[in-house]
Amino acid sequence: MNRVVMQSRWMKFAALFAGWTFLGFVLAIEVYFNLRASMKPDTVNFADVALPQFGRALMWALMAPLILQMRELLPLNRGVWVGGLLFHGAMSFTVMAVYYLGRILAMVIFWGEPLGDFWAIAQSSFYGRNLIDMAYYWAVIAFGYSAEIYRRYKNEELKAAQLEARLIETELKALREQLRPHFLFNTLNTIAVLVREAKNDEAVNLIARLSSLLRMSLENTRVQEVTLRQEMDFLERYLDIQRVRFSDRLRVEIAIEPAAMGAHIPNLLLQPLVENAILHGVAPKAGPGRVEVRGHVAAGQLHLEVRDDGPGLGYGAERAKEGVGLTNTRERLIKIYGPHGQLSLRSEPGRGVAVQIIIPCRT
Numbered sequence: 234m235n236r237v238v239m240q241s242r243w244m245k246f247a248a249l250f251a252g253w254t255f256l257g258f259v260l261a262i263e264v265y266f267n268l269r270a271s272m273k274p275d276t277v278n279f280a281d282v283a284l285p286q287f288g289r290a291l292m293w294a295l296m297a298p299l300i301l302q303m304r305e306l307l308p309l310n311r312g313v314w315v316g317g318l319l320f321h322g323a324m325s326f327t328v329m330a331v332y333y334l335g336r337i338l339a340m341v342i343f344w345g346e347p348l349g350d351f352w353a354i355a356q357s358s359f360y361g362r363n364l365i366d367m368a369y370y371w372a373v374i375a376f377g378y379s380a381e382i383y384r385r386y387k388n389e390e391l392k393a394a395q396l397e398a399r400l401i402e403t404e405l406k407a408l409r410e411q412l413r414p415h416f417l418f419n420t421l422n423t424i425a426v427l428v429r430e431a432k433n434d435e436a437v438n439l440i441a442r443l444s445s446l447l448r449m450s451l452e453n454t455r456v457q458e459v460t461l462r463q464e465m466d467f468l469e470r471y472l473d474i475q476r477v478r479f480s481d482r483l484r485v486e487i488a489i490e491p492a493a494m495g496a497h498i499p500n501l502l503l504q505p506l507v508e509n510a511i512l513h514g515v516a517p518k519a520g521p522g523r524v525e526v527r528g529h530v531a532a533g534q535l536h537l538e539v540r541d542d543g544p545g546l547g548y549g550a551e552r553a554k555e556g557v558g559l560t561n562t563r564e565r566l567i568k569i570y571g572p573h574g575q576l577s578l579r580s581e582p583g584r585g586v587a588v589q590i591i592i593p594c595r596t
Contacts (some may be wrong), residue, residue: 248389249294251288253291253293254287256290257281257286257287257290258287260290261279261282261286263314263576264282264286265277265279265282265283268282274280276400285336289332292332293369293373294326297373297452300324300363300370300373300377301373301377302473303321304321304373309321309322309374321370321371321374324367324370325367325370325371327369328369328370329366329370331402332353332366333359333366334355337351337355341353341354350454390549396531407511416508417477420439420443420474422477423439423477423478424436424439424440424443427439427477435477439477442470442473442477443474445470446467446470446471446474449466449467449470456500458497458499459497459498459500460494460497460498461489461493461495461528461535461537464498464501464502464503464504465487465494465503465526466505467501468504468507468526471504471507471508472485472507475511479511479515481521482518482520482521482522483511483521483524484514484521484523484524485525485526486523486524486526487525487526488525488526488528489526489529490528490529490530491518492529492530493528493529493530493535493594495596496530496535496594496595496596497596498535498537498592499565499566499569502562502565502590503526503537503539505559505561505562506539506559506562506588507524507526507539509539509559509586509588510524510540510541510586510588511524511541512540513541513543514541514544515541515543517543517544518543522541522542523541524539524540525538525540525541526538526539526540529538533593533594534591534592535590535592535593535594536589536591536595537589537590537592538587538588539587540585540586540587540588541585541586541587543585543586544580544583544585545580545582545583545584546580547587559578562576562590566590566592570592570593573592573593574592574593575589575590575591575592576588576589576590577591
């Protein structure tokens with residue numbers, strides 16, 4: 234972790250150094266060609282022109298942290314606009330004046346001119362380009378506000394992502410809590426029936442299967458994504474219990490391509506769909522019922538389907554009768570995958586219901 238932090242700091246330092254160096258080079262080029270246009274080209278030396286411009290860029294680089302601190306001490310916020318503008322206006326003028334007069338003083342000393350001529354030279358040498366130092370000051374102020382706005386935006390984005398993750402985790406927990414009460418109630422009723430009928434071995438096996446299922450559920454309490462193989466393992470344990478409850482009335486057909494088994498899917502994605510198929514497709518039938526679970530990968534997408542051969546929902550009633558399970562599943566897909574997650578419901582009266590899910594295949 235420390236190595237990553239140090240590498241990030243060095244990259245930032247290198248970017249700042251490159252930026253200020255480039256700025257000094259641009260200023261040197263601009264002044265150099267201006268002097269060549271106004272003087273004899275042979276008398277203009279690029280090195281002599283570039284040195285003070287790189288010095289100016291260095292001065293700006295050293296002043297930038299101080300200006301940013303002054304912006305934080307006296308920001309241009311609502312209620313202090315006038316004071317902030319006057320303060321930073323005076324400071325920008327001071328930066329420009331100090332740099333300009335310091336540069337003139339250095340030139341006077343370097344050229345051996347009398348110090349008494351300092352002000353005369355300063356007045357005669359002043360021209361509009363010197364005001365760029367004031368523009369620089371306000372550019373640093375603008376950069377500080379831009380960085381602050383970007384930082385706030387990223388913080389809000391991070392908070393939104395964390396809130397979304399907590400929301401998904403809460404919904405997953407609620408889904409588990411919704412699963413347990415009626416499922417446990419039905420399973421315990423089945424165990425009680427087996428005990429009354431003196432089918433002790435079957436009752437013990439069912440208790441063991443229920444214990445295994447609950448243990449697996451508790452182990453994955455905070456896991457938001459699992460592989461399809463893990464989901465099918467959990468689903469098989471759930472179906473083992475339902476097969477005991479429905480006996481010969483429930484037939485389950487599973488057809489999952491091996492290539493799809495390693496794909497990651499939201500935890501507890503298929504179990505509510507299979508539960509709906511059993512409760513609303515198999516349970517109302519007088520005779521045997523069938524539930525099919527299919528999955529395959531095509532064009533980078535994972536296709537999952539849960540189908541039953543029950544009475545169906547009736548014409549035009551698909552969305553009206555989705556219920557809590559399907560609605561929660563649809564909303565989870567939207568939160569996790571956005572427009573790339575799809576859930577469709579098809580129903581044929583007397584021929585059952587099919588729920589199809591299409592999500593990106595991530596392994």
